[in-house]
Amino acid sequence: MSGNALTVEKLTKSFGGITAVSNVTLHIGKGELVGLIGPNGAGKTTLFNLLTGVYAPTSGDITAYLGEQPKSMRGMPPHKISRVGIARTFQNIRLFSDLSVLDNVRIAMHNSIEYGFAASFFHTKRYFEKEAQIKEQAIELLGIFGLDKKTDELARSLPYGEQRHLEIVRALATKPEILLLDEPAAGMNQSETLELAETISAIKSSYGLSVFLIEHDMSVVMSICERIYVLDYGVLIADGTPEEIRSNKKVIAAYLGEEKL
Amino acid sequence: MRMFLQQVVNGLSVGSIYALIALGYTMVYGIIKLINFAHGDVYMLGAYIGYFATVYLPLSFFPALLLSMVSCALLGAIIERVAYRPLRQSPKIAVLITAIGVSLLLEYTMMYFVGAGVRSYKALLPTDTYNVGGVIFGFQQIAIIITAIALMAVLQFIVLKTKMGKAMRAVSIDADAAQLMGISVDRTISFAFMLGSALAGAAGVLVGIYYSSINPLMGTMPGLKAFIAAVFGGIGSIPGAMVGGLAIGILETFVAGYGSSMYRDAAVFFFLIVILLAMPGGLMGMKRTEKV
Amino acid sequence: MFKAKNIAAVALLAAVYTAIKILRLTGIFGSYHEITIAQICINMLLACSLNLITGFAGQFSLGHAGFMSIGAYACALIIIRFPSVYGFMLGLIAGSLASAVVGLAIGIPTLRLSGDYLAIATLGMAEIIKVVFFNLKITNGAAGLMNIPRLMNWEWMFCLTAGSVALINNFINSRHGRACMSIREDEIASQSVGIDIALYKIAAFAIGAFFAGISGGMYAAYFYVLKPGIFGLLKSIDILVIVVLGGLGSISGSIIGAALLTLISALLQDFASLRMIIYALMLIAIMMFRPQGLLGTNEISFALFTRALKRESAK
DSSP states (O other): OOOOEEEEEEEEEETEEEEEEEEEEEEETTTTTTEOHHHHHHHHHHHHHHTTTOOOSSSEEEOOOSSSSOOETTTHHHHHHHHHHHOOOOOOOOOOOBBHHHHHHHHTTTSSSSOOOOHHHHOHHHHHHHHHHHHHHHHHHHGGGGGOOOSSSBGGGGGEEEEEEOOOHHHHHHSSSSEEEESSSTTEEEHHHHHHHHHHHHHHHTTTTTEEEEEEHHHHHHHOOEEEEETTTTTTEEOOOOHHHHHHHHHHHHTTTTTTO | OOHHHHHHHHHHHHHHHHHHHHHHHHHHHHOOOOTTTTTHHHHHHHHHHHHHHHHSOOOOOOHHHHHHHHHHHHHHHHIIIIIIGGTTTSSSHHHHHHHHHHHHEEEEEEEEHHOOOOOOOOOOOOOOEETTEEEEEEEHHHHHHHHHHHHHHHHHHHHSSSHHHHHHHHHHHHHHHHHHHTTTHHHHHHHHHHHHHHHHHHHHHHHHHOOOOEEEETHHHHHHHHHHHHHHHHOOHHHHHHHHHHHHHHHHHHHHHHHGGGGGGHHHHHHHHHHHOOOOOOSSOOOOOOOO | OOOHHHHHHHHHHHHHHHHHHHHHTTTSSSSHHHHHHHHHHHHHHHHHIIIIIIIIIIISOHHHHHHHHHHHHHHHHHHHHHHHHHHHHHHHHHHHHHHHHHHHHTTTTTTTTTHHHHHHHHHHHHHHHHHHHHHHHTTTGGGBBOOOOOOOOHHHHHHHHHHHHHHHHHHHHHHHHHHHHHHHHHHHHHTTOOOHHHHHHHHHHHHHHHHHHHHHHHHHHSOOOBGGGGGGHHHHHHHHHHHHHHHHHHOHHHHHHHHHHHHHHTTTTTTHHHHHHOOOOHEEEEEHTTTTTTTTTTOOOOHHHHHHHHHHHOO
């Protein structure tokens, strides 16, 4: 444990009269795998959208500790946040669906391997060198989920589970230090879910990532998360280890009738 | 001051014609989110129907207006049924391109049959003018403004007080939910096209009387300007389209009157770009955000 | 693999060039045919540059003729004063740069717009440009510029078009081109992987406008006469029809579409309104039955053929 990767201070977001996220304070340690759970409509995805700049917070602050200096990300546009080192997947898959699997990953490497406009018009030596690197690294990343055999297929022609995998690969291709996963196991069966949970843990350690994970499948959350935050009606109602959360009265009340813990 | 008031009078008469056309854009856009590029050409056809009805039948003003409105309503329904309905689930760009196609088809089919030349309306209404304190009111101008206001009042009644109007409002808010409530979405969309096209047909006859000359390409510019009027008023909003139409009419006559008529069209487009940037929702529009 | 593709492309170009040259030398192709070839070149470049904006970056533009007109007028004004090859080169560069600057000027304020609003805004910009040319003294208003020296022949045009299309194609097959495509696919996802979508929207407009400017310059230096009316909404729609017919997002589609439609309109030139009726019906029919155009987003290449073969054998 070497300090925090990300801290969130009193973060609030309201849409008109509705407060979707209210006064949330949390932190993700470097190399930590943290879960975020809560009933439907609790504001989990909104919190992710705030962390990645899709929405600007109404108040509060988000700070990343990834470079030399801590960096406040309040009001930063999404593409800059991505450059700071935060990547995400989407709950309702948002792949570049009419592009190939390989292109989906290559696009995400936009900022990690660069060359200028002139090189792109004239296909200089630098272009070929960099493109070769991009392709090599993209295929290596696709190998994590065995997608390296499907590089030329269109993203939308992939089966559902593989689309979720591709979203994770695309996020990894931005070379993040913090990975936000929004329900990565949604719609998967039991064995696929277990496999995914193992892969997430493996990715986390091999790439030295901090992971923040929204998930409805409690078996995943309880088995791989080191700590869990619970959100209900936009308010954090609990945090702690899986064991603590399992026996927390407030959490049980929030979930009553919805899921058994 | 006299010049100023004169421009206002002229602007209001052109503007009320734009407002009638703009209503069709705004209703259709409100319901199926489509810029019906062919709408300006329905207005052109309305002008021609009025022309043929008064020259060959020969009908007087009101029967010709009615005939033009009914024919345009039918035409609008046919266009929707044949060209737009099959594409309702297609990407937006596909529908927009189809709309451009329908517009070109109407213009050049018309040109093929009636020739590219200009035709002149005969004087359907008295050409008397009244001088009130130096400001000149034409009988035609007054008739145009009154006709336009009456038609808008009828429209407002249909939209607010009738069952079909209620269905239109429901479909524009949420088509799927309206369908579940037992509203026929297809019929409602058809109805909106008919209403809008009837008003465009009326505008066509009025403009024929006002400028007394018509041609197959006359619909393009007023069509675009009426669309701009609808955007300015807040697309989807019926009162917005009325206000927008009048505003564009006045803007245009002022630019032509005080500046140069050469810059009239440019001024309107410039105005559009300013609105789109400064208040994309328009005067009375709503803003929608995308769910992530 | 890159090499093989390039050799094939150069070989194809050389073959087409030689074929036209032979036909021209033997007199089978007269000056009427040469004019058609020139028009095909101009339309190809216009279509490819619009495809970059609309087909690849997904930004619907109905004002492409406006960009073309800036290139055309700038080039014409320069070569009238310096009627030489150098003057032409200067005119071409000045025209395409001016056009690119206007592309920037249009790209920046319309950034927040999309879809049909953007279409109307670009249409409006092109109309404004047209009105300006109508009213400027230096462009001689509605009468336009006449007796522009002809400094182009079909061979020059062929090379300029081939070179420009190759540059556009190179751009598309690069990290910058892919960034443009990701905007078309999903703006939010695109931003989430670090792409500055504002930058690339503007870049697409500026680059598209630049090449439209070149085609305008070619037009000015070949057809003697420029009038603002040439560059109206109909011309913009003409270009859009080519792009849509060929396939939004396919350069080879635009090339084939330009050749096809220019030939059709050359054949129908004595029946102007019939031509437009056919255009209109074609637009509607394409959208109904093959909205992806002839080629969709595919490019004609050997890879496409082998993929198609594989698909067949898989059945």
